[in-house]
Amino acid sequence: MTKSITINLISGRTIQQGVAIEGGKEKANYRTAAGIIELDPTDLKKLGAWKNTNVRVTSPYGSVVVKATETTQGPHPGVAFIPMGPWANSIIDPNTYSTGMPTFKGTPVTLEVAANEPILLGIELVQKLCGVKTA
């Protein structure tokens, strides 16, 4: 049986994500920088996943496949971090509570190992979710 864990998701800037967006969001480097979820080693263990395994992250607002990595800015058990970008924004809480600002930080999500599912490129992911036809 596949194990799954529930965790609190936040998103934000990383310097690798910053370099990747300026280098070209159509490139694989963007996926490497932002198509990841940074987890505390204890949460990786709870999930039963090696680091650098693909995982499916699901919230009430959507679902996306990203690579689970071991955090470099920890420890932060119980908190997961996806760098800002289309992967995080596929699942974050869009409610603004009349402020105009979506709730980018603090979305409860479920994680399960999805070793054989592909991680889409940034533009490809958004086009697919929006149903845009591509040549």
Added chain:
Amino acid sequence: MTKTITDVICPFCGTLCDDIEVIVSDDGKKLLEVNNACVIGTEKFLHSQSSDRITRPRMHQEDGSWKEISYDEAVEYTAQMLAKARKPLLFGWSSTNCEAQSVGNEIAEMSRACCDNTAATCHGTSLIAIQDVGLPSCTLGEIKNRADRIIFWGCNPAHAHPRHMSRYSIFPRGFFTGKGQMSRKLIVVDPRVTDTAKMADMHLQVEQGKDYELLDALRVAFKGEWLPDVVAGIPGEKIREAADVMKSGRFGIIFFGMGVTQTLGKNHNIDAAIAVTKDLNEYTKFSIMPMRGHYNVTGSGEVFAWQFGFPYAVDLTRGFARYNPGDTSTIDLLTRGEIDAMLTIGSDPGAHFPISAVKPIAKMPSVCIDPHLTPTSGVSKLHVPVAFNGVETGGNCYRMDNVPIDCRKVVEPPEGMLTDEEFLIKVRDRLKQLKEAA
């Protein structure tokens, strides 16, 4: 022979570094090297030179392919789209200069559009708080020369504003801060042990989403009143210690970022942070400043505010400016399905909006003005590549402390490419003709 251009402005983040050196070829057409910039700024300058750059507008075709069209055709599509729309949205503006923003506002008035900038997803809630309770702030120069207590609350400049700490907040030796880092105390509040937190004298690893509680606890600690054993995951003793560090400085500053603006509580978190700053002024001098992201998001707020009276989320559909975040703000307008045409410039909502707010963009007439290929260009009907602002054209920009700085042009754009401002002027003039004929 090459030429070295000094004192170039970096068009990446709100720190707007003004000490970049760029080495260009003798004919001024090729940018060869960038010195002094951070790794993100360097990448931005160098990416303008990439060989796979799109240099002409492209229309998305029925079969999913893209067809190259002329700038004149792109102007025609954009003007017709805005003339026909009942409630168009002009969004972005944070990665372009104030001159282009001003032309955009003329277009917005003519087309009775909603207009908004990227504060929608960064410091919009800060702006609400500032309107509620004011903002005791200062310039980055004052911080460099005077501040000996630096608080980074919910921001991670080591990643997001890489040279902020070396130019202004931690390391520089200023007039009254001659020992640089040695003369400053750094407190970082963040639910993660960020690379900024690792440098701090004190890290308060707040429980995610409990910033309001911690800010209130600090206010209690300033007064020496009773505190629970633990607030927001931080022991009461540590909160008292942090309060004493803040009170004992000669000049302090709270920098705050997305950690407080995007978590629940939102504008109320900022209210509380400003109240903390106000309280601290009973004991010493304290200021507070939002860490603005895009290099000219501050400028966009300034231009909106001086022309329409509001810094973001402006609705002109009734022929005059209205402002009501939650109602006239972009994410809400898009998710409620009220918008029927979208022009994006100088930002990437496709990547940085929740997907439920991106889906409607893909279904309506849409124009994306951006030098890069982005998720927004990928879902828009028309992509108009333009010259890189701050690299291939100059123009006015505002630093995060509201200081205006003129960006500099360092190389020529590829032949025949328009700047944001040139393209918008053509759209404005064509829209004017269409409106007069109607």
